[in-house]
Amino acid sequence: xxxxxxxxxxxxxxxxxxxxxxxxxxxxxxxxxxxxxxxxxxxxxxxxxxxxxxxxxxxxxxxxxxxxxxxxxxxxxxxxxxxxxxxxxxxxxxxxxxxxxxxxxxxxxxxxxxxxxxxxxxxxxxxxxxxxxxxxxxxxxxxxxxxxxxxxxxxxxxxxxxxxxxx
Amino acid sequence: xxxxxxxxxxxxxxxxxxxxxxxxxxxxxxxxxxxxxxxxxxxxxxxxxxxxxxxxxxxxxxxxxxxxxxxxxxxxxxxxxxxxxxxxxxxxxxxxxxxxxxxxxxxxxxxxxxxxxxxxxxxxxxxxxxxxxxxxxxxxxxxxxxxxxxxxxxxxxxxxxxxxxxx
Amino acid sequence: xxxxxxxxxxxxxxxxxxxxxxxxxxxxxxxxxxxxxxxxxxxxxxxxxxxxxxxxxxxxxxxxxxxxxxxxxxxxxxxxxxxxxxxxxxxxxxxxxxxxxxxxxxxxxxxxxxxxxxxxxxxxxxxxxxxxxxxxxxxxxxxxxxxxxxxxxxxxxxxxxxxxxxx
Amino acid sequence: xxxxxxxxxxxxxxxxxxxxxxxxxxxxxxxxxxxxxxxxxxxxxxxxxxxxxxxxxxxxxxxxxxxxxxxxxxxxxxxxxxxxxxxxxxxxxxxxxxxxxxxxxxxxxxxxxxxxxxxxxxxxxxxxxxxxxxxxxxxxxxxxxxxxxxxxxxxxxxxxxxxxxxx
Numbered sequence: 042x043x044x045x046x047x048x049x050x051x052x053x054x055x056x057x058x059x060x061x062x063x064x065x066x067x068x069x070x071x072x073x074x075x076x077x078x079x080x081x082x083x084x085x086x087x088x089x090x091x092x093x094x095x096x097x098x099x100x101x102x103x104x105x106x107x108x109x110x111x112x113x114x115x116x117x118x119x120x121x122x123x124x125x126x127x128x129x130x131x132x133x134x135x136x137x138x139x140x141x142x143x144x145x146x147x148x149x150x151x152x153x154x155x156x157x158x159x160x161x162x163x164x165x166x167x168x169x170x171x172x173x174x175x176x177x178x179x180x181x182x183x184x185x186x187x188x189x190x191x192x193x194x195x196x197x198x199x200x201x202x203x204x205x206x207x208x
Numbered sequence: 209x210x211x212x213x214x215x216x217x218x219x220x221x222x223x224x225x226x227x228x229x230x231x232x233x234x235x236x237x238x239x240x241x242x243x244x245x246x247x248x249x250x251x252x253x254x255x256x257x258x259x260x261x262x263x264x265x266x267x268x269x270x271x272x273x274x275x276x277x278x279x280x281x282x283x284x285x286x287x288x289x290x291x292x293x294x295x296x297x298x299x300x301x302x303x304x305x306x307x308x309x310x311x312x313x314x315x316x317x318x319x320x321x322x323x324x325x326x327x328x329x330x331x332x333x334x335x336x337x338x339x340x341x342x343x344x345x346x347x348x349x350x351x352x353x354x355x356x357x358x359x360x361x362x363x364x365x366x367x368x369x370x371x372x373x374x375x
Numbered sequence: 376x377x378x379x380x381x382x383x384x385x386x387x388x389x390x391x392x393x394x395x396x397x398x399x400x401x402x403x404x405x406x407x408x409x410x411x412x413x414x415x416x417x418x419x420x421x422x423x424x425x426x427x428x429x430x431x432x433x434x435x436x437x438x439x440x441x442x443x444x445x446x447x448x449x450x451x452x453x454x455x456x457x458x459x460x461x462x463x464x465x466x467x468x469x470x471x472x473x474x475x476x477x478x479x480x481x482x483x484x485x486x487x488x489x490x491x492x493x494x495x496x497x498x499x500x501x502x503x504x505x506x507x508x509x510x511x512x513x514x515x516x517x518x519x520x521x522x523x524x525x526x527x528x529x530x531x532x533x534x535x536x537x538x539x540x541x542x
Numbered sequence: 543x544x545x546x547x548x549x550x551x552x553x554x555x556x557x558x559x560x561x562x563x564x565x566x567x568x569x570x571x572x573x574x575x576x577x578x579x580x581x582x583x584x585x586x587x588x589x590x591x592x593x594x595x596x597x598x599x600x601x602x603x604x605x606x607x608x609x610x611x612x613x614x615x616x617x618x619x620x621x622x623x624x625x626x627x628x629x630x631x632x633x634x635x636x637x638x639x640x641x642x643x644x645x646x647x648x649x650x651x652x653x654x655x656x657x658x659x660x661x662x663x664x665x666x667x668x669x670x671x672x673x674x675x676x677x678x679x680x681x682x683x684x685x686x687x688x689x690x691x692x693x694x695x696x697x698x699x700x701x702x703x704x705x706x707x708x709x
Contacts, residue, residue, distance in 0.1 A: 070269035073277060098243035102364055107240040108302045109283045113276020120275075135275045136498060137522055139306035139473055139640040141667050141687060143660040158685060159644040163497065164470060164524070166642050166685065184659060184667065186640060186687045188471055188522060190498070197269055303665060304689055306473040306640055308500050308520060310493040325518060326477040330664065331637060331691070333475050333518065351492060351500065353473055353520045355638055355689060357665065407608040410599035432577035436698055441574040442621075442636045443614020450610045469609045473640035531603055 053087035053157060057129040060086065064121050067197045071117070079114055081121070087157035089121035095149045106146035111153075111171055115140065115185045118155035119167035123189040124197075126160050132197035136164070138187040146182045148175030155187075165189040220254035220324060224296040227253065231288045234364045238284070246281055248288070254324035256288035262316045273313035278320075278338055282307065282352045285322035286334035290356040291364070293327050299364035303331070305354040313349045315342030322354075332356040387421035387491060391463040398423065398455045401531045405451070413448055415455070421491035423455035429483045440480035445487075445505055449474065449519045452489030453501035457523040458531070460494050466531035470498070472521040480516045482509030489521075499523040554588035554658060558630040565590065565622045568698045572618070580615055582622070588658035590622035596650045607647035612654075612672055616641065616686045619656035620668035624690040625698075627661050633698035637665070639688040647683045649676030656688075666690040 057063060061084050068074060068081045074091075077099065083090030091114050093099070093106070101107040116138050124133040152172045159166040169185035224230060228251050235241060235248045241258075244266065250257030258281045260266070260273070268274040283305050291300040319339045326333040336352035391397060395418050402408060402415045408425075411433065417424030425448050427433070427440070435441040450472050458467040486506045493500040503519035558564060562585050569575060569582045575592075578600065584591030592615050594600070594607075602608040617639050625634040653673045660667040670686035 067269050071274065072265050072267050073274040076265035098239050100239050102234050102237035103299075107238065107280060107284075108287075108305075109276065109280020110240060112279040112283065112305075112307075113274060116276045116279065117274075132270075135309050137306065137308040137471065138275075138279075139304065139687060140279075141304040141660075141689065142302050143667055159642075159682070166644055168685070181660070184669070184687060186471075186642060186685060188642065304638065306520060308493075308522065310500055326475075326515070333477055335518070348493070351502070351520060353475060353518060355475065401603050404603035405608065406599050406601050407611060432573050434573050436568050436571035437633075441572065441614060441618075442639075443610065443617045444574060446613040446617065446639075446641075447608060447610020450613065451608075454609075466604075469643050471640065471642040472609075472613075473638065474613075475638040476636050 053126055053160065055086040055126055059129065060125045063129065064089065064125055067124065068121060073113070074117065077110065077113065084121065084125060087122055087126055087160070089118045089125065089155045091118045091153045093151040103145070106151055106173070108142055111142065111146050111151065111183050112138070112140050114151060115153040115155065115169040115171050115183060116187065118153040119169045119185060119187040120155070120189060122155035122157050122167050123160070123165035126157060126165065127191050128193065130194055130196050132192045132195045134190045134192060136188040136190050138185050140183055140185045142183050144180050144182045146171070146173045148173035148180065150174040163191055165191065220293055220327060222253040222293055226296065227292045230296065231256065231292055234291065235288060240280070241284065244277065244280065251288065251292060254289055254293055254327070256285045256292065256322045258285045258320045260318040270312070273318055273340070275309055278309065278313050278318065278350050279305070279307050281318060282320040282322065282336040282338050282350060283354065285320040286336045286352060286354040287322070287356060289322035289324050289334050290327070290332035293324060293332065294358050295360065297361055297363050299359045299362045301357045301359055303355040303357050305352055307350055307352045309350050311347050311349045313338070313340045315340035315347065317341040330358055332358065387460055387494060389420040389460055393463065394420065394459045397463065398459055401458065402455060407447070408451065411444065411447065418455065418459060421456055421460055421494065423452045423459065423489045425452045425487045427485040437479070440485055440507070442476055445476065445480050445485065445517050446472070446474050448485060449487040449489065449503040449505050449517060450521065452487040453503045453519060453521040454489070454523060456489035456491050456501050457494070457499035460491060460499065461525050462527065464528055464530050466526045466529045468524045468526060470522040470524050472519055474517055474519045476517050478514050478516045480505070480507045482507035482514065484508040497525055499525065554627055554661065556587040556627055560630065561587065561626045564630065565626055568625065569622065574614070575618065578611065578614065585622065585626060588623055588627055588661065590619045590626065590656045592619045592654045594652040604646070605648070607652055607674070609643055612643065612647050612652065612684050613639070613641050615652060616654040616656065616670040616672050616684060617688065619654040620670045620686060620688040621656070621690060623656035623658050623668050624661070624666035627658060627666065628692050629694065631695055631697050633693045633696050635691045635693060637689040637691050639686055641684055641686045643684050645681050645683045647672070647674045649674035649681065651675040664692055666692065
């Protein structure tokens with residue numbers, strides 16, 4: 042789970058020394074990640090890596106990972122890349138993302154990597170790349186550009202009473 | 209399942225009279241839609257509507273529908289809006305989409321609607337809107353702009369031998 | 376200059392009753408608009424319209440309005456749509472925009488219209504459409520989706536000493 | 543004008559050995575580039591660089607380069623990055639671009655660089671970065687993601703009779 046060689050492409054200094062635990066705890070609260078079968082496989086200051094193994098349940102009509110699922114994991118990789126640089130008492134919101142699908146996401150494993158390109162006090166801009174592994178090859182299948190918002194003073198914790206929704 | 213009043217906002221004329229069955233069959237082959245619990249609830253010439261009821265498994269850390277899941281259903285609504293106007297022997301590919309998240313997707317049901325804004329021979333441009341229903345109110349939670357590509361002469365059928373992947 | 380029938384598609388209520396003068400004054404300070412030959416031809420609560428007559432100087436290699444020029448006027452139409460709803464002591468910043476070019480911008484006049492789709496305290500989301508007039512026809516040539524930021528407490532005034540830049 | 547060290551980040555092989563002259567000739571036909579004062583300062587297989595010196599005529603209300611002008615040059619840098627890899631008898635069209643503005647474009651010179659990230663037969667995906675030079679510093683002010691279309695069999699030449707338009 043811990044990356045062998047933490048890299049910080051932008052040379053960012055996290056304001057919260059415990060950012061990695063904070064990211065992992067938040068990721069763990071995202072029920073959708075467990076549901077899809079996604080794992081957080083790397084986190085550093087300003088970057089994040091998520092992996093998603095192939096499952097038939099995640100495919101579109103041609104048997105590839107569906108575009109929206111590719112979007113879901115790279116949106117999250119970008120979001121946690123940004124969140125790693127935010128203060129301990131903040132939470133993160135995706136304002137928007139734009140995803141170009143470069144090749145069919147046809148393979149055994151998706152690897153999404155998000156990186157901060159501009160950390161601002163309120164807005165954080167990230168980029169994401171998704172590769173798919175097929176028969177030992179790694180194919181670049183999607184590129185994302187994303188805007189995040191820092192919600193200061195609103196720590197990322199589950200809202201009380203949420204569990205009752207829909208019941 | 210069939211919408212009470214088929215509407216065609218752009219006044220488009222489908223080239224394939226059996227477009228609705230073709231869209232439904234393709235949607236049915238998208239295993240990910242059944243996995244998420246999404247239903248195709250409306251299809252017309254140049255538009256498509258998909259609904260997704262709340263499930264705890266689809267939520268992010270605050271208990272809302274995760275942004276990527278919102279993206280997955282509206283990408284599909286836009287894709288089938290475009291596919292409805294394509295010839296019977298074509299398949300559809302998402303080139304890119306851009307999603308703005310306008311409000312938390314916090315509620316009991318997501319409703320995504322895609323509409324063609326420009327049907328070209330090769331490229332089709334669509335727009336999508338997502339609303340979330342909460343306590344009897346309908347909240348506009350996301351807007352999408354999308355580019356699709358028509359793959360002529362490649363009917364949308366499951367690829368032979370796909371079932372074995374991953375095994 | 377004043378539109379015959381002010382429309383407010385979203386039914387927005389401006390917080391500053393003098394929004395129209397404020398928008399016009401800011402537009403007048405954008406030297407690039409005069410340079411391109413663009414005119415502000417309509418402003419209302421949450422919408423703005425800009426026109427740009429054909430000039431050979433604005434064309435790309437095929438003689439059409441260049442895509443970036445189309446982007447420049449619709450970015451501005453969206454920006455002032457958002458600015459119309461901002462408080463009197465704020466200024467507006469484009470965070471990002473996404474532009475789909477739907478048809479060649481080939482004609483005598485470009486008409487860009489921006490509309491607010493979601494006014495937030497900090498972020499404002501807009502949409503823009505560009506039409507080109509050719510031989511009496513009006514052709515939809517571009518669609519934009521845009522994110523703006525409100526800079527509270529920083530009125531839109533020329534920065535002191537700016538005039539000397541480059542000298 | 544010729545870059546000192548031609549770089550090809552993607553290691554692309556141009557199909558047309560005379561791509562550089564072809565790009566320069568097309569750039570020269572874009573009247574808008576001369577009008578803005580932009581220069582093509584570097585071209586290689588899959589990349590292109592355009593510079594735009596500060597002029598008061600290109601500024602928005604705060605005295606910075608206007609966002610749309612930033613978009614115009616980076617759209618072009620991406621477009622010619624893609625065009626460099628296209629066959630000699632093709633022309634290039636921008637399908638869409640998405641631009642994030644990262645910092646005010648406040649300075650003496652804009653430098654836009656476009657790079658191909660995925661060259662397809664019909665669609666080419668590029669990325670662009672814009673830096674602004676201010677007081678000896680180089681500031682990253684915008685990031686773009688773009689989709690281009692190759693129009694095969696339609697060489698990039700001025701359309702006959704275009705000069706008369708508007709007269």
